[in-house]
Amino acid sequence: MVLLRMVMIVLAVLMAGTARANDNATSDNAANSLLLANGDVRLQKPKGDACIRPTEWMRRNHMDFLQHKRAVTVREGARKRSESLLQCKSCHPSREQFCDRCHDYVGVEPNCFECHIYPE
Amino acid sequence: MTMDRRTVLGMGGAAAVGVLLAPGVQLIAAPPNETAAANAHRWAMLVDITKCNPACTACIDACRKENNIPLFGDPARDIHWIRKVEVQDKERQRPPFTLPVLCNHCEYPPCVHVCPTSASFVRKDGIVLVDEHRCIGCRYCMIACPYKARSLVYFPTKPPKDGNPQVPIRAKGVVEKCTFCVHRVDDGQPPACVETCQQSGHAAMMFGDLNDPQSEISQRVKTLRTETIRPDLGLKPHVHYQGL
Numbered sequence: 001m002v003l004l005r006m007v008m009i010v011l012a013v014l015m016a017g018t019a020r021a022n023d024n025a026t027s028d029n030a031a032n033s034l035l036l037a038n039g040d041v042r043l044q045k046p047k048g049d050a051c052i053r054p055t056e057w058m059r060r061n062h063m064d065f066l067q068h069k070r071a072v073t074v075r076e077g078a079r080k081r082s083e084s085l086l087q088c089k090s091c092h093p094s095r096e097q098f099c100d101r102c103h104d105y106v107g108v109e110p111n112c113f114e115c116h117i118y119p120e
Numbered sequence: 121m122t123m124d125r126r127t128v129l130g131m132g133g134a135a136a137v138g139v140l141l142a143p144g145v146q147l148i149a150a151p152p153n154e155t156a157a158a159n160a161h162r163w164a165m166l167v168d169i170t171k172c173n174p175a176c177t178a179c180i181d182a183c184r185k186e187n188n189i190p191l192f193g194d195p196a197r198d199i200h201w202i203r204k205v206e207v208q209d210k211e212r213q214r215p216p217f218t219l220p221v222l223c224n225h226c227e228y229p230p231c232v233h234v235c236p237t238s239a240s241f242v243r244k245d246g247i248v249l250v251d252e253h254r255c256i257g258c259r260y261c262m263i264a265c266p267y268k269a270r271s272l273v274y275f276p277t278k279p280p281k282d283g284n285p286q287v288p289i290r291a292k293g294v295v296e297k298c299t300f301c302v303h304r305v306d307d308g309q310p311p312a313c314v315e316t317c318q319q320s321g322h323a324a325m326m327f328g329d330l331n332d333p334q335s336e337i338s339q340r341v342k343t344l345r346t347e348t349i350r351p352d353l354g355l356k357p358h359v360h361y362q363g364l
Binding site for chain 2: 075078086111114116
């Protein structure tokens with residue numbers, strides 16, 4: 001019985017050890033993971049000073065904003081070059097590392113870029 | 121200037137809005153780079169057929185390049201925004217001649233009239249456009265258009281290598297047509313076909329604002345004998361031809 005208990009304790013210690021090793025492995029992978037430590041999706045750092053709208057607002061509303069811009073531009077002919085979809089690339093040069101990364105994570109498939117050319 | 125009923129009603133509405141505004145409140149004009157297409161303009165084109173060279177396809181090539189229009193290699197399914205038509209006038213015994221035919225941006229466009237989703241619409245400056253975000257590809261407009269100016273996109277397309285990012289490529293299953301190069305017009309430039317025609321030395325095509333009495337196109341349409349294709353339909357097309 002004592003022997004069994006000893007074996008169990010040894011096994012438990014071994015398991016705890018491997019678990020700690022796993023923890024170390026995850027911290028090594030953190031640099032390559034798509035998520036930051038706080039749970040945000042890791043995105044490409046924007047180049048410019050500031051977005052055309054506050055970042056928090058953009059995060060929540062960019063989809064409606066783009067749709068509204070789309071209607072106003074196409075149907076009313078009100079083109080504001082500084083707020084055109086083509087201007088996004090001046091701060092977010094890579095669509096793969098900015099738009100797509102978040103869209104893939106949340107499982108959203110916008111169809112803008114089936115037609116619109118995001119200049120690389 | 122004669123005013124039609126719609127204009128009078130519109131002015132009445134504007135006056136009513138003016139009265140409704142609280143005293144001291146002013147409507148603020150949008151900044152200049154954000155002004156919408158205005159009624160003040162009425163864009164139109166004038167083609168001098170006597171200067172159009174039958175062998176020249178500069179306007180078609182320029183249009184394809186500017187608007188990223190692919191060639192599928194199937195004439196029955198290819199997209200054309202502008203095409204050359206050969207005319208043989210048997211009545212007047214003239215030698216055959218060619219003319220470019222494109223969307224005529226009618227004042228009363230039948231395509232807009234029949235569109236079930238309001239995808240085809242007229243902008244305030246008279247340019248007829250397809251909002252391809254709304255188009256469901258029913259092709260009713262293609263049947264309605266007497267100028268055969270509309271094409272359905274039958275195949276998926278890829279962006280060309282050195283394409284023009286200003287103009288989106290097309291999704292499969294929507295109808296599209298000449299836009300008078302609306303992205304250029306909004307920047308104050310003429311459509312690509314007109315610019316190329318001027319540069320090639322033929323100068324058969326010309327573009328301008330019919331609402332501006334001083335513009336060259338207004339002067340020409342006023343003084344020269346210009347015609348439109350199928351004026352009997354009463355659509356008031358805005359591509360005028362000289363020497364037809």
